[in-house]
Amino acid sequence: MSTLHFAGSAPVSPVNMHAGRKDRTAPALHLTRRGWVVLVALPLALLAGVLLIAGSFFTSPALAAGSGGEVTNTAQVHVASGETLWALAAEYAPERDPRAVVEEIVELNALASSTVQAGQSLHIPVANP
Secondary structure (H helix, E strand, C coil), X not given: CCCCCCCCCCCCCCCCCCCXXXXXXXXXXXXXXXXXXXXXXXXXXXXXHHHHXXXXXXXXXXXXXXXXXXXXXXXXXXXXXCCCHHHHHXXXXXXXXXXXXXXHHHHHCCCCCCCCCCCCEEEEECCCC
């Protein structure tokens, strides 16, 4: 290394920029638990999400009316005073269990409960011929 002296100045000792540094290899990478989650689990979770979304595009959708469902024959009835769904079920479908018929009446007419009012119009399943 060379030094530079100006006239009338005191000599300056050269400064070695690499004096405090030792030639070492880079330190080993040490990951915390959060680091492992970010490095491994997060990309795996994202990959799983992408695969689920991609898989949903390739699955066949359910057929709404693919097979001919069973057709229910019904009769429209106006409820008289004092009539119940149980009595209507026994009258219009005597060969079937009244509990199943009452449940079907509630489902067919989108009733909130099995209570009916006089004058109400209902579709009642009838016996198949």
